[in-house]
Amino acid sequence: xxxxxxxxxxxxxxxxxxxxxxxxxxxxxxxxxxxxxxxxxxxxxxxxxxxxxxxxxxxxxxxxxxxxxxxxxxxxxxxxxxxxxxxxxxxxxxxxxxxxxxxxxxxxxxxxxxxxxxxxxxxxxxxxxxxxxxxxxxxxxxxxxxxxxxxxxxxxxxxxxxxxxxxxxxxxxxxxxxxxxxxxxxxxxxxxxxxxxxxxxxxxxxxxxxxxxxxxxxxxxxxxxxxxxxxxxxxxxxxxxxxxxxxxxxxxxxxxxxxxxxxxxxxxxxxxxxxxxxxxxxxxxxxxxxxxxxxxxxxxxxxxxxxxxxxxxxxxxxxxxxxxxxxxxxxxxxxxxxxxxxxxxxxxxxxxxxxxxxxxx
Numbered sequence: 001x002x003x004x005x006x007x008x009x010x011x012x013x014x015x016x017x018x019x020x021x022x023x024x025x026x027x028x029x030x031x032x033x034x035x036x037x038x039x040x041x042x043x044x045x046x047x048x049x050x051x052x053x054x055x056x057x058x059x060x061x062x063x064x065x066x067x068x069x070x071x072x073x074x075x076x077x078x079x080x081x082x083x084x085x086x087x088x089x090x091x092x093x094x095x096x097x098x099x100x101x102x103x104x105x106x107x108x109x110x111x112x113x114x115x116x117x118x119x120x121x122x123x124x125x126x127x128x129x130x131x132x133x134x135x136x137x138x139x140x141x142x143x144x145x146x147x148x149x150x151x152x153x154x155x156x157x158x159x160x161x162x163x164x165x166x167x168x169x170x171x172x173x174x175x176x177x178x179x180x181x182x183x184x185x186x187x188x189x190x191x192x193x194x195x196x197x198x199x200x201x202x203x204x205x206x207x208x209x210x211x212x213x214x215x216x217x218x219x220x221x222x223x224x225x226x227x228x229x230x231x232x233x234x235x236x237x238x239x240x241x242x243x244x245x246x247x248x249x250x251x252x253x254x255x256x257x258x259x260x261x262x263x264x265x266x267x268x269x270x271x272x273x274x275x276x277x278x279x280x281x282x283x284x285x286x287x288x289x290x291x292x293x294x295x296x297x298x299x300x301x302x303x304x305x306x307x308x309x310x311x312x313x314x315x316x317x318x319x320x321x322x323x324x325x326x327x328x329x330x331x332x333x334x335x336x337x338x339x340x341x342x343x344x345x346x347x348x349x350x351x352x353x354x355x356x357x358x359x360x361x
Contacts, residue, residue: 052081
């Protein structure tokens with residue numbers, strides 16, 4: 001018996017629960033969150049929207065390799081709602097690839113380098129969150145309309161993120177990444193958290209600049225960014241602005257990309273409770289969560305038109321099987337079949353390029 005035959009027999013004997021656990025381990029907890037979202041959204045979403053959300057992810061098909069070491073989404077019934085844990089995850093994975101390709105193309109074709117900027121302000125209570133995001137938007141426009149900023153920034157990606165502070169006491173992790181949330185000299189691990197039950201809107205921004213920027217007289221240092229942001233926000237209690245060059249290394253660039261591609265609200269915070277969800281919903285509903293400007297706007301359009309395909313990484317996997325998954329109460333029931341020769345040719349051609357960054361959790 002050949003090795004391939006051994007693998008084929010072993011695969012055919014897999015129970016559906018084992019198959020689902022192996023290939024769909026990241027989907028199942030998100031599908032559980034869909035049920036929580038549907039419960040919280042009753043009376044908020046329209047009946048039609050609520051039904052689409054409830055059914056999201058109930059049916060999926062994945063292409064798989066012969067040894068089942070890789071999978072690729074083929075079809076799914078997605079609701080497309082910005083508060084859906086499955087759809088926001090899928091969008092984040094696609095955005096990460098799109099931004100990565102655009103950055104590579106801009107770097108090579110326009111000889112650009114990148115800066116990663118994080119703009120923050122002190123936490124606010126829930127009743128002030130919506131107005132605080134409006135204030136951020138107005139201040140951001142003021143900042144990037146400044147002559148010295150416009151002179152050096154050739155384009156940007158801006159992502160709004162809102163975090164909720166649900167910890168009553170200061171944890172070790174919070175202490176390590178304080179960055180202006182509280183004064184580390186006065187507070188210690190285990191103390192009452194002064195920011196408990198507050199919200200922290202902030203912007204993550206990737207900016208494209210000329211290579212000469214870092215040695216030019218137009219260079220803007222961290223203290224200047226902080227002063228400008230304070231002035232634009234009209235808030236001199238702001239203590240932190242994080243600004244750093246995005247190195248051409250994969251680790252540095254991927255870190256910046258994931259920050260702007262990820263969700264605007266973390267699942268464990270967004271679905272923390274009915275009341276917390278409603279606060280996030282009212283604050284984020286209808287907002288443009290990610291924006292592209294200048295070179296990025298031009299190159300995202302090129303990406304969508306297929307003009308940047310030469311920069312995309314090719315998917316080296318050969319997909320031989322189709323896994324169909326149907327949600328049944330609390331788990332996925334799965335069936336697996338071999339693709340026909342015609343399907344293999346057609347589906348592998350469509351899967352020529354990597355479309356989702358699986359590093360996005």
